[in-house]
Amino acid sequence: METQLKSALTRLLRKSLKNAVIFRHEDQYTAGIPDISVTWNGHTTWLEVKLANPRIKGRGIQKHTAMELAKSGKCWYVIYVTYKDLHSTIIAEPKLVYQDEWMFSDKFVADYDHKFVVDFIRESHS
Numbered sequence: 001m002e003t004q005l006k007s008a009l010t011r012l013l014r015k016s017l018k019n020a021v022i023f024r025h026e027d028q029y030t031a032g033i034p035d036i037s038v039t040w041n042g043h044t045t046w047l048e049v050k051l052a053n054p055r056i057k058g059r060g061i062q063k064h065t066a067m068e069l070a071k072s073g074k075c076w077y078v079i080y081v082t083y084k085d086l087h088s089t090i091i092a093e094p095k096l097v098y099q100d101e102w103m104f105s106d107k108f109v110a111d112y113d114h115k116f117v118v119d120f121i122r123e124s125h126s
Contacts, residue, residue, distance in 0.1 A: 002051040005080050005112060006035055009049065012114045013038060017122065032061030034075060041125040045074040047117075048094075054083040056097065066094035074124065077102065080112050089113045091120055 006024065013022050013036070020040035025033045034046040046069050050056045056079065069075035070093060077097045079090040091107040109116045 002049065002080075005051065005114075006049045009047075009078065009114045009117055010036060012118055013121065016115075016118045031059065032065045034062075034066060034069065038121055038125075040121070043074065043125045045076065045121055045124060047076055047078050049078045050080070050097075052079050052081045052083075052102075054081060056102070058097075063094070063098050067098070070094045076120075078117055087111050089116050091117065 006026075010022060010024055013020065017038065017040050020038055022039075023037050024035060025037065026035045034048040036047040036049065038045045038047070046066070048062060048066055050058065066075050066077070075094055077092045077094060079092060079097070079102055081088045081090060087110070089109050089112055090102060090105050092102040092105040096102045096105055107120065
C-alpha cells in the first residue's frame with residue numbers, strides 16, 4: 001500500500017509542478033535517504049513517505065538523515081494514516097515524528113489526499 005501511495009504522489013507531483021525535478025530515491029542501495037525529492041523554483045524539499053496503521057515503522061538512519069536535512073533545508077514526513085475506517089494525510093516535521101507527536105501537526109487533511117501534498121510543496125516553494 002505504501003508503494004502505491006508513493007507512486008500516485010510522485011505522478012501527481014510531476015504532472016502538477018511543471019519544470020520541477022522530481023526523483024524517487026528508495027531502493028535497496030539508498031537506505032536512509034528520503035523517498036522523494038522535489039526541486040522547483042530554486043528550492044529542494046525532501047519527502048519521507050510513511051503509512052501509519054496507526055503506528056509508523058522506520059529505521060534509525062532515516063531518522064538521522066531526515067533530522068539533518070530539516071536542519072539544513074526542507075524535509076517533511078508525508079504520513080498516510082489508516083485507523084479503522086478513517087484515512088488522513090499528515091505533513092509533519094521530522095522532530096515531531098520521532099517524538100510520536102506527528103498526529104498533532106497542524107498540516108493535515110481527511111482522506112489520502114496527494115493534491116494536499118502538491119499544494120503544500122507549491123506554497124513552500126513560492
